[in-house]
Amino acid sequence: MTTITLTFDNGPDPDVTPMVLRTLRRHGTQATFFVIGEKLRDRRRLSEHARGEGHWIGNHTYTHLVPLGQSREGGVALREIEQTDTLLGDLAHPRQFFRPFGNGGNLGSGLLNREALRYLQASGHTCILWNAVPEDWVxxxxxxxxxxxxxxxxxxxxxxxxxxxxxxxxxLDTFLHRAKDRGATFVQEFPGDCIILESGRIVRDIQPYLSD
Ligand SMILES: [Zn+2]
Incomplete structure (x- = not known):
């Protein structure tokens, strides 16, 4: 028996996000949208719509340019998370979901630096990784x-x-039909082993994801 949690990263997009929402609505499936602050700024309405349909909205950095662990300049990692938090405001889920940028889905030491970690802990974020990246963009x-x-x-x-x-x-519709036909169950909650911080508390070994 397989359980699947869906997440959509790097939006919102004026054409694609509404299409994804329509597909999810048809299937009665709820997901999480990890949004980029720079895009959210002018497209907040799309994320409000998503939240109104029961989806969760998370922070996926402001510019999505450099994995935070590779950022050496002080203040950059902090701003990447903080600016998007400010834009999200009450759109953010109470558990304050944050997903680091992995540059192609890499789960490595470049995901976070100490400055980012300190902020995520102090502000009570829940940090969500992943375990299935089919590279839909490739x-x-x-x-x-x-x-x-x-x-x-x-x-x-x-x-x-x-x-x-x-x-x-x-x-997406084809994927949902085929997964359901094979017996998959869709849930919105994340698998526990993909959560490294829960409301600011470290719940997994964070060292593998942290740069010096
Ligand atoms: Zn991304």
């Missing part, structure tokens, strides 16, 4: 097969997709 026409393979290899998969204009999300 394979917009064939990611569904890859996603099914990845998801059914885990008991509980945390799937990373992107509400970006690559064409990939036109296949």
């Amino acid at each position: 394979y917009p026409e064939s990611w569904v097969e890859r996603a099914l393979d990845l998801c059914f290899a885990n008991e509980h998969s945390l799937l990373v997709l992107h509400d970006l204009p690559t064409g990939a999300m036109t296949h």
Whole structure:
């Protein structure tokens, strides 16, 4: 029996986010949208709409340019998280979800630096990683097969997709149908082993994700 949690990163996008919302509504499935602050600034309405439909909204940095652990300049990592927090305001889930930028889904030591970690702890964030990245942005026409393979290899998969204009999300409906046909259950809650901070408290070994 496989359980799948859906997340959509790097939006909101004026065309793709509404399409994803329509597909999720048809399937009665709730997800989390990890948004980029720079995009949220002028497109807050899209995220408000998502939250109104029961989806959770999380912080996915402000510019999404450099993994925070690779940032050497003081204050940069902090601003990347803080600016988006400010823009999110009451759109943020009470657990204050944050997902670091992994630059292609890499779960490595570049995800966070100490400055970012200190802020996330002090401000009570819940830091969410992932365990299934089908690279929908690289394979917009064939990611569904890859996603099914990845998801059914885990008991509980945390799937990373992107509400970006690559064409990939036109296949979201197919993915949901096929996963359900194979017996998958969709839940909004994240698998425990993908949570490294819960409301500011370190709940997993954080060292592998932290730069010096
Ligand atoms: Zn991203």
